[in-house]
Amino acid sequence: MQGVISNDAAEPAGGRxxxxxxxxxxxxxxxxxxxxxxxxVAGAQLLRIGENAVYRLSDRIIARIARTAAYEPDARKEVAVARWLQGQGYPAVRALAIDQPIVVDDRVVTFWDVVSxxxxxxxxxxxxxxxVWLHRMEPPTSLELPSLQPFARAELRIDGNNWFGSEDRNFLRGRLGELRAGYADLEFALTPGVIHGDASVGNVIHDDAGDPVLIDLDGFAIGPREWDLVVTALYYDSFGWHTRQEYDAFAKxxxxxxxxxxxYAILRDIREFLMVTWLSQKAGDDERAAAEARKRISALRAGSDRRDWQPY
Structure with missing residues (x-):
């Protein structure tokens, strides 16, 4: 059994x-x-807070804390995926060999080896x-990877975030409906299969030997391979975070x-929208993130240039 501790006294943020x-x-x-x-966990060092709070512990351990217990299925899948990839010799982050995930305070906690x-x-x-390596792999049926649900977390982020005013929330809900319709009409060029779900340079880090390792495995699913390719494309195309040479190296x-x-344009728009809802989770506790989120929402409304979006 996974460890579960109830916490009826958890502090609410107010609203919702x-x-x-x-x-x-x-x-x-x-x-x-x-x-x-x-x-x-004595002396734990907070590395970042985003979709998860990530801590560095002693003994070369990383702890990841998801925002709510609603992410427990994703965390359980993430641990199972890590163990499958380890068994295949694929270079991905390794989950600690303990009984996990752990649900506590209505949040989900997992523990991982430090990559470097x-x-x-x-x-x-x-x-x-x-x-290329991942997309050629065939996961075992026992892994039971879900079909990609590109908008599932967007709903949680919009409806569960009391930082939004009613006008912004209504706009984002309406835009979500438009993007759902656009996604439903797509005809994909590549054969569907196992995907990472959020593939970018931010989710590939070098180990101590200098070799690339895939991290953040909670988005694994069965879905269109284009979903894993579009992030690097829009980092170049929409934001200018990659050079043309870097993008060409990726595509080649x-x-x-x-x-x-x-x-491509539909997936690009969906990914940009999801980036906005992701960042908005931080807005209530971080004024810098709030200012960036406001700027991004304004850009979605106006259809204006995204080149001034800052990476998070």
């Missing part, structure tokens, strides 16, 4: 029953999860190389240029 997800709140959750797992003591991200070509290594596919 959401909990705070700031450093102090997630550290309390980490302390309780460490007790359940038998892991010493240095923060060195992969190149676009290395991302493509890992995707993979062997397919998603920007030349007829459905």
């Amino acid at each position: 029953g959401a909990q705070r997800f700031a450093a102090a709140d997630t550290l309390r959750t980490l302390n309780r999860a460490g007790t359940v797992a038998g892991i010493d 003591d240095k923060e060195s991200y992969g190149s676009t070509a290395e991302v493509a190389s890992l995707l 290594t993979y062997g397919f240029d998603v920007m030349e596919w007829s459905g």
Whole structure:
């Protein structure tokens, strides 16, 4: 059985029953999860807060805390995927060999090996190389990977975030409906199969030997391979975060240029929208993130240039 601790006294953030997800709140959750797992979390260092709060622990351990227990199926899948990939010799982050995930304080906690003591991200070509390998793999039926649900988290992020005013929430709900319709009409060029779900240079890091390793496995699914390719494309095309040379290296290594596919613009728009709803989760606790989220929502409304979006 996974460890489960109820916490009826969890602090609400106000409105819509959401909990705070700031450093102090997630550290309390980490302390309780460490007790359940038998892991010493003393001196835990907060690395970042986004979809998850990520902590570095002693003994080269990473702890990931998801925002709500609604993400428990994704966390359970993520651990199972990591163990499958490890068995196949695929270079991905390794889940600790303990009974996990752990549900505590209505949040989900998982524990992972540290990939490297240095923060060195992969190149676009290395991302493509890992995707070529991954997209050729056949997961076992026992893994029971779900079909890609591209908008599932968007609904949670919009409806569960009391930072939004009613006007912005209504706009985002309406835009979500438009994008759903556009996605339903897509005709994909590549054969569907196993996908990472959020493939980018930010989710490929170098291990201590300098080799690229895939991280953040909670988005694994069965779906269109184009979904894994469009992120690098829009980082170049929409935001200018990659150079043309870096994008060309990605497309050449993979062997397919998603920007030349007829459905590219729809997937690009969907990904941009999801980036906005993701960042908005941080807005209630971080004024810098709030300012960026406001700017991004304004850009969606006006259809204006995205070149001033800042990476998070």
